[in-house]
Amino acid sequence: MSPQPPAQPRLHCTAEADGRITFDLVPGHRERARLALVLRPGKGRPETTRHLLDLEPHGADGHARAVLQARTVLEEGRWDAYLLSAADTDGEQPRQPGAERQRLRPGLRDLRRLVDGGLRDRPAPVAVRVPYATKDGFFAIRAWLRPAHAEAGSIDIAHGAMTVHARLHGAELTDEAAVRLRLRGSRDTLLGFRPVADGRDFAFTAAFDELVGASGGGHRVWDAFLQPAAGAPLVRIGRLLDDVADRKRVWVYPRTTVEGAAVCPYYTVDNDLAVEVASG
Template sequence: MTTTNGTAPRALCRADADGRITFELPGSAGADPGARVLLRGRPAKGEAEPEEHALSLEPAGDGRLRAVLEPKPLLTEGRWDVLLVRAPGAEPERLRSGPRDLRALLDGHLREWPAPVAVRVPYATKDGHLALRTWLRPAHAETDRVDVGERTTTVTARLHGTEFTDDGLVRVRVRLRGGRGREVSVTPAVDADRRGFAFTVDHGELVGAEAPDAPGYWDVYVLTEAGAAPVRAGRLLDDVADRKHSFVHPTARVGGATVRPYYTVDNDLSFDVGPAR
């Protein structure tokens, strides 16, 4: 696969609210009628072959070519490189990122998303290539406000692809990663529509009786009813592919420990609990 940034064509792209993504390239990129845009998933650890989807290139006017990724088929959750195959059998080239029109994604959190919740966000990699970040989940809890106080953090969120039942057994579980089942259970305040909710986490419960001597990471899950699969909480429904380093929340101190909510590399909400420095 060719990765030389200076010679690869630059692709413009536009994302629509329904998940459709349109790519436009200069006409010289697809002189051969068999030219294609290729989406290649980055294999997870242990996977042998990457998943691929080929998109045909059609004239778009003004000497440009257009390829359209329709809302279906749904793409597996992960990261996808966007490549150009200039002719059948040619080596794929990673496309450089041109302007990305993501305005239709800005208010995604205001819409109701059906199950499964399928999200696609185009972005530019650190080396300037075009890629897609995708999420595909049976249901999702989209976070909104994260208010960090001295002793507690309060989060407002909304369910998509599911809703709370009225059996009184709904919970938010903040679970220690790799902690052999250690978790803090919180009862959320649920809105009348059974989708919006808020919950408050006591920092002292995450720290425990003694300050930790090593960092620990606590992941946030929502249990919508007894026996239901936990729904991961995070912030996916907008135009931000990677928010870990751009959405930084305050750190609270609890005795000899610190507690800080943060977004993971997957844009999921977690808490970083560790010794004060």
């Protein structure tokens, strides 16, 4: 009778509200090993950033555990998880990059403490981590790191307009605050909307005919920002503070026809709020 092949290791995780993530590798390894979190580089670029976490035996069921502390800074982007044996690491870098490392499949992901993350005030910088399964079935973490962030809540679409409710994190909202919709591809084409504020919470209404009139025809996209104070840097409006790593195809809003153009708010691949205008 032929021996059974070894079970493929899977990475379970538990995410905490403060950003701490506990990883459990099942099954564990007899030899000392490390968990490598590698920032996915842009197309055609080499890997340059990684974090190595020691995997220690945990419990009597053959698990190995590693912890990513909240204070560890993850740059904004997507981080892939790999298993590295002790023989393939030297200090903080693999001796042979890419050699003998194993990309890990996801196990159970306990993200319950992330679900209501938008209800808690976040200090600057706003750091977010959401574990997820990639399209090809591997474990990864989507990370955001921003000086400030405006978390979008409900979006109401009626009477040819959208009303967006949001909450500011990492900055102060002043009486001079303004919402800016910027035409993608142009730093100069901006439409301003006056928000109605209540503490850190605010709401604004954007009329679709204004977006259509300023788009100039064709297929255009408007990106949404908050300017918390006069002259302050623009803060991206998006939805990051929950357990959804990729919401573009999950949170879908209806299209509205205005002056022959189809207008639709949506979330980008980075979970930022934008409005698509398609005419002609």
